[in-house]
Amino acid sequence: MSFLLRQFSRFAMMLFGVSILAFGFTEFAYIRHSSFAQTSTLWQHILNYFHFLSELFHGNFGITQHNAAPVLSTFIHKLPASIELIIPAIIIAWLVGVPLATWAEKKPGGYIDRAVQTISVAFYSLPVFWLGLILMMVFATGFELFPVGGRIDYIYDITPVTGFALIDTLLSDKPYAFEAFIDVIHHLILPIITLSLLPLSYVILQLKAGMETIHHSEFIMAARSRGMSNTRLLWVHSLPNAIQPVIASMSLQFSVLITSTIIVEYLFSWPGIGHWFLILVQQQDFIALRGALMLIATVILIANIATDLLRYLTNPKLRRE
Incomplete structure (x- = not known):
């Protein structure tokens, strides 16, 4: 309490x-x-x-000058689009980051460890806007594997029900509903990858640093002297202790992720909160x-x-x- x-x-x-x-x-x-x-x-x-x-x-919370729409209702309307980017980015960061960091720590100083460390530092250091532009230029305009921007192709007329495009396409009774669902996934891939690289690299670097510190602690050395395998040491002792500081810093990373979302949404023309916020800034709608x-x-x-x-x-x- x-x-x-x-x-x-x-x-x-x-x-x-x-x-x-x-x-x-x-x-x-x-x-x-x-x-x-x-x-x-x-x-x-x-x-x-x-x-x-x-x-x-x-x-x-005010009314927008452009179309006299209440800020609160507009925010609620835009929120699902941003959640569709943020939640998958966080899930990818943890589902990929934890195994990669643990795998790299199996042989500290080895080729895998150094490769994971180098790539993570690179992704953590590079600006999100630059990474998004590179992905867009290579996979959208270059190889034309993904759409440049937007949330769904204009040929699909899907009635919004929940505000989440993935769910709305599945709930739709239109004959092309499943095709629209695949199209939404197609539009999601590049923005989610761009958004997940920063938290992914952060999780890897933080976990590796924590496990390296715990790796030389007395209770780990005692467990090793009793014949416990390195794999069991990593997953049973090192990881649970090293993951606590990463969880503690998630609040700060979420704030950074929100900032990155604003950039990513604007870059990929994703109609979420970040894109809407930048439009308000451009229109100088201070209220x-x-x-x-x-x-x-x-x-x-x-x-x-x-x-x-x-x-x-x-x-x-x-x-x-």
């Missing part, structure tokens, strides 16, 4: 801090672009902030940007709490505290 109270209080304080930053940045930008706003006083800006908070408590920033921050904070909860459930030491 105390854990939940701590998480809730931290969530409330961080959300309050985000509201100040979101309002401050957008208010400053509005002043810079409006001659009328330059005559306003500090007290008026403070009143505007409390009015902004009042609207948030009533569920009003809508405030609400969008608050909603994105809320999602990130909820993900952080979920990560801490996962760490709490998988770490007996935290449960005993």
Whole structure:
């Protein structure tokens, strides 16, 4: 219970801090672009902030200038498209990263270990935008194996039900529903690969570093002296201990992943939250940007709490505290 109270209080304080930053940045930008706003006083800006908070408590996150659409409903409408990229990217990062890191640690300093280390460092260092461009140029415009952008081909008329294109195509009663489902997967491959490379390389590098440290610890040496095999040492002792810091840092990586999603969505014309957010920036829709920033921050904070909860459930030491 105390854990939940701590998480809730931290969530409330961080959300309050985000509201100040979101309002401050957008208010400053509005002043810079409006001659009328330059005559306003500090007290008026403070009143505007409390009015902004009042609207948030009533569920009003603003209205877009372009089409007068509520920010909250637009965010909810765009969210499934972003989830279709983020969740598979996280799953790929863990399903591929954990076995690769463990496999490389079977023979530290060997060819496989050095190859995995080098490739992971390269993917971790290169900008996401550059990686996406390379993949697009090679596999989309070069070999023409994948579409350049978009979520589904325009020849398919699929009625949105859940907002998730993969699910909507399966629920559709159109005769070409399965073809549309395959087409959505076809459109997903390049954006997901681009988005998953950064968290994948991070998981590999963090796990390898953790297992290398644990590999030289006393309890591992004692287990080895009793004749325990290297494979069992890795999977039973090294990996469970090395994975805890990686889980602990997932909240930070999720924040980085959200930033990468904005870039990837814009690059591949993916109609998600990131693409919509950049359009608001281009249109200088400061009122809508405030609400969008608050909603994105809320999602990130909820993900952080979920990560801490996962760490709490998988770490007996935290449960005993």
